[in-house]
Amino acid sequence: MSEFKLMKGNEAMAEAAILAGCDAYFGYPITPQSEVLEYLAREMPKHNRIVMQAESEVASINMVYGAAGAGFRAMTSSSSPGISLMQEGISYIAGAELPCLIVNVNRAGPGLGTIQPGQGDYFQSTKGGGHGDYKMIVLAPASVQEMADFVFLGFDLADKYRNPVLMLSDGAIGQMMEKVQFKPYTRPETDKSSWATTGKPRTRNRNYITSLHILPEKMEIHNLKLEEKFKKIRENEVRLEEMNTADAEYLFVAYGLSARICQKAMDIAREKGIRIGLLRPITLYPYPYRRLLELAGQVKMMLSVELNSGQMVEDVRLAVEGKVPVEFYGRMGGMMPTPEEIVHHLETLIQYHHAN
Amino acid sequence: MPTDQHVLPETDLIIPACHKEEEEEYEVVYHKPATLVDANMHYCPGCAHSLVHKLIMEVVEELNIQDKTVGVAPVGCSVFAYDYMDIDMQEAAHGRACAVATGIKRLMPDKYVFTYQGDGDLAAIGIAETLHAINRGENILIVFMNNAVYGMTSGQMAPTTLAGMHTTTSPDGRDVSFYGAPIKVAELMANLPGSFYVTRQAVNSANAVRKTRKALMNAFKYQQLHKGTCLVEIIGNCPSNWKMTPVEAVKFIDEEMVKTFPLGDIKVPNTEDLKIF
Amino acid sequence: MNSINDCRKPEELIVAGFGGQGVLSLGMTLAYAGMVENKEISWMPSYGPEMRGGTANCIVIISDNKISSPILSQFDSAIVLNQPSMDKFAPRIKPGGLLLYESGNIFKPSIRTDIDIIGIPATTEALKMKNTRTMNMIMLGAYLQLKPVVQNDSILEALAKVLPEKYHHLLPINRQALELGETLARQLKEPVS
Numbered sequence: 001m002s003e004f005k006l007m008k009g010n011e012a013m014a015e016a017a018i019l020a021g022c023d024a025y026f027g028y029p030i031t032p033q034s035e036v037l038e039y040l041a042r043e044m045p046k047h048n049r050i051v052m053q054a055e056s057e058v059a060s061i062n063m064v065y066g067a068a069g070a071g072f073r074a075m076t077s078s079s080s081p082g083i084s085l086m087q088e089g090i091s092y093i094a095g096a097e098l099p100c101l102i103v104n105v106n107r108a109g110p111g112l113g114t115i116q117p118g119q120g121d122y123f124q125s126t127k128g129g130g131h132g133d134y135k136m137i138v139l140a141p142a143s144v145q146e147m148a149d150f151v152f153l154g155f156d157l158a159d160k161y162r163n164p165v166l167m168l169s170d171g172a173i174g175q176m177m178e179k180v181q182f183k184p185y186t187r188p189e190t191d192k193s194s195w196a197t198t199g200k201p202r203t204r205n206r207n208y209i210t211s212l213h214i215l216p217e218k219m220e221i222h223n224l225k226l227e228e229k230f231k232k233i234r235e236n237e238v239r240l241e242e243m244n245t246a247d248a249e250y251l252f253v254a255y256g257l258s259a260r261i262c263q264k265a266m267d268i269a270r271e272k273g274i275r276i277g278l279l280r281p282i283t284l285y286p287y288p289y290r291r292l293l294e295l296a297g298q299v300k301m302m303l304s305v306e307l308n309s310g311q312m313v314e315d316v317r318l319a320v321e322g323k324v325p326v327e328f329y330g331r332m333g334g335m336m337p338t339p340e341e342i343v344h345h346l347e348t349l350i351q352y353h354h355a356n
Numbered sequence: 357m358p359t360d361q362h363v364l365p366e367t368d369l370i371i372p373a374c375h376k377e378e379e380e381e382y383e384v385v386y387h388k389p390a391t392l393v394d395a396n397m398h399y400c401p402g403c404a405h406s407l408v409h410k411l412i413m414e415v416v417e418e419l420n421i422q423d424k425t426v427g428v429a430p431v432g433c434s435v436f437a438y439d440y441m442d443i444d445m446q447e448a449a450h451g452r453a454c455a456v457a458t459g460i461k462r463l464m465p466d467k468y469v470f471t472y473q474g475d476g477d478l479a480a481i482g483i484a485e486t487l488h489a490i491n492r493g494e495n496i497l498i499v500f501m502n503n504a505v506y507g508m509t510s511g512q513m514a515p516t517t518l519a520g521m522h523t524t525t526s527p528d529g530r531d532v533s534f535y536g537a538p539i540k541v542a543e544l545m546a547n548l549p550g551s552f553y554v555t556r557q558a559v560n561s562a563n564a565v566r567k568t569r570k571a572l573m574n575a576f577k578y579q580q581l582h583k584g585t586c587l588v589e590i591i592g593n594c595p596s597n598w599k600m601t602p603v604e605a606v607k608f609i610d611e612e613m614v615k616t617f618p619l620g621d622i623k624v625p626n627t628e629d630l631k632i633f
Numbered sequence: 634m635n636s637i638n639d640c641r642k643p644e645e646l647i648v649a650g651f652g653g654q655g656v657l658s659l660g661m662t663l664a665y666a667g668m669v670e671n672k673e674i675s676w677m678p679s680y681g682p683e684m685r686g687g688t689a690n691c692i693v694i695i696s697d698n699k700i701s702s703p704i705l706s707q708f709d710s711a712i713v714l715n716q717p718s719m720d721k722f723a724p725r726i727k728p729g730g731l732l733l734y735e736s737g738n739i740f741k742p743s744i745r746t747d748i749d750i751i752g753i754p755a756t757t758e759a760l761k762m763k764n765t766r767t768m769n770m771i772m773l774g775a776y777l778q779l780k781p782v783v784q785n786d787s788i789l790e791a792l793a794k795v796l797p798e799k800y801h802h803l804l805p806i807n808r809q810a811l812e813l814g815e816t817l818a819r820q821l822k823e824p825v826s
């Protein structure tokens with residue numbers, strides 16, 4: 001096994017990109033993830049890879065489009081306002097079915113917001129973000145180790161489904177340091193020769209990358225094909241982590257940084273005798289609806305804890321089909337709830353539901 | 357494979373029948389380049405696009421670089437360029453062709469990469485991507501089709517619309533005190549150190565077509581030098597949106613367009629750089 | 634994930650002061666030393682405008698078990714290097730915890746009686762060493778004397794990793810600073826009843 005390193009989440013993600021065989025990174029500086037571009041500007045040339053500071057996030061994502069369309073492993077990263085600028089490009093990438101990795105180190109918004117961590121981009125990430133019918137596979141790391149691991153996983157999933165993959169992190173996971181280990185990685189074989197624009201030899205038809213299907217009949221066929229793909233993704237790629245759910249009477253549902261804070265809250269609550277578990281969705285799309293429905297038959301209440309005004313809670317409610325009360329607790333604007341604060345809120349809710 | 361997708365439905369055009377036996381009796385003096393797809397183009401009669409498509413494909417055929425060429429289509433009338441050019445192509449979002457081409461060329465520096473963009477695509481929504489690609493000296497060719505009007509959305513004012521020119525969004529003529537003067541893209545971009553060869557041509561006469569073909573040929577060849585961006589601006593005829601007959605449109609270029617957009621080379625490589633040819 | 638009940642107690646520390654006082658590198662050195670000893674660690678900085686001379690802080694957690702929240706509101710220990718940090722974090726130390734402060738910068742230490750409060754004149758001592766930037770290492774040395782969460786050797790190994798190579802000529806003076814801090818803490822520590 002390789003040795004442990006102490007790294008920021010952003011740096012671990014950047015190093016993982018190199019190890020995952022990322023051919024090209026295009027980015028634009030924005031706090032709290034400028035380390036990624038800085039790290040890669042230093043390291044990528046040593047590996048004969050392409051790294052470029054683009055003139056905008058709009059240009060970055062379209063450079064990714066070009067490189068991915070030519071069959072290369074390409075990625076970009078940014079933070080919320082920059083990711084908003086990329087939405088047009090992401091929609092085109094999804095429409096043209098190009099595999100690539102996009103990382104959002106989420107900060108609090110709306111607008112310019114603040115540079116502190118947030119989870120306000122949940123809807124944007126999981127429900128489409130740009131125009132048209134499409135979905136990205138969304139991976140939510142909760143540690144520096146996962147920021148690295150999900151780069152490998154993200155690229156592989158992108159290639160497997162010819163679909164953009166979004167890693168939805170946040171400012172805290174990006175900026176914090178933990179130890180990280182880069183495991184040996186074998187890249188799955190993928191054949192892109194049937195679509196990548198590498199120059200047309202006489203022996204094959206021309207390849208072209210487009211998201212344009214001007215005839216409604218053909219557009220619908222394309223939409224149906226995409227939907228078929230998203231169905232496969234929903235069936236095969238749900239990932240989650242459960243803690244203390246075996247005997248749980250109550251359940252925290254939280255992802256990323258919120259899940260880490262909830263772990264501590266869970267420990268405190270369990271010391272007080274509250275049997276609470278934690279379900280951490282690792283994939284935010286596809287979402288673990290099925291498992292949440294199962295747990296709805298077991299627990300008395302679910303509490304979704306988020307760094308926003310209540311976004312993922314809608315998916316939790318959708319999952320449990322009204323079988324169990326679903327509550328929400330969140331902080332915004334770059335503020336983070338303390339574990340004690342969450343436990344206090346949990347206790348209040350338990351009392352309320354007990355009384356009713 | 358995508359070849360059969362997106363091809364426009366058969367129209368009612370009558371294609372004259374050819375008899376093979378007859379053909380054999382004649383000497384072939386002209387043939388369509390094999391790099392051009394045998395499809396009916398959707399362009400209007402008298403439009404410059406079909407002609408310029410053909411010229412680019414002739415150059416690709418003559419240089420024998422079909423397997424080394426990747427094109428980038430814009431959003432605009434030529435959005436379907438990939439239906440007609442028998443090469444690998446990518447269709448970019450509106451204005452982003454130069455960013456897409458950057459992504460392609462940086463990963464495949466030995467390929468010939470070109471964008472094909474109209475005035476709205478390049479000079480309005482995509483001016484930032486274009487300027488920065490040229491400033492970086494991306495070794496790509498930008499074919500800039502300037503017809504002073506938005507074609508696909510049928511005749512709105514473009515950044516290159518002539519002063520006083522009537523469009524659907526400047527019904528009283530372009531008021532330069534309100535909208536500014538038309539952008540002279542070639543002159544603007546020639547100022548950037550990253551540009552290597554900048555020229556403005558037209559295709560409204562046999563002579564102009566020959567010059568444009570020569571410019572495109574040079575620009576493709578220059579990519580081998582890795583010396584910077586080539587920009588070939590082509591004044592395109594747009595009789596439909598200029599509300600003219602094709603013949604009137606041809607005249608309009610000579611009589612009006614060239615006053616704002618004079619034809620000719622704006623930046624040429626020095627002979628030292630061209631020694632290898 | 635184990636519940637907190639079956640872990641050995643982790644150390645939850647906040648380091649706070651002005652940007653430029655070496656707050657983040659103090660925490661990072663400690664975190665690195667934890668990693669050298671195969672412990673679980675997290676280092677969570679405040680980031681942003683603070684980096685440009687405002688207040689800076691980082692939370693360091695060192696544990697034998699996997700760490701849950703990297704963000705905390707209550708701490709076992711605090712190392713504070715300026716008055717605003719003293720005012721902000723002294724109330725957030727758990728009863729029985731340790732509050733270590735730089736006494737040259739802080740004139741109004743906390744009046745809590747349920748925690749250990751120790752002032753170290755690290756700036757004065759650093760001036761004597763003719764290198765004010767060793768102030769943070771004097772504080773770290775003092776902290777480790779009072780809370781030996783990692784071994785000395787690990788800290789020295791960590792220093793070599795945290796300091797960029799071009800500053801490796803400064804390793805000896807940092808080492809001296811650490812030792813000085815330990816000595817000062819030994820001399821100053823008086824049990825608070």
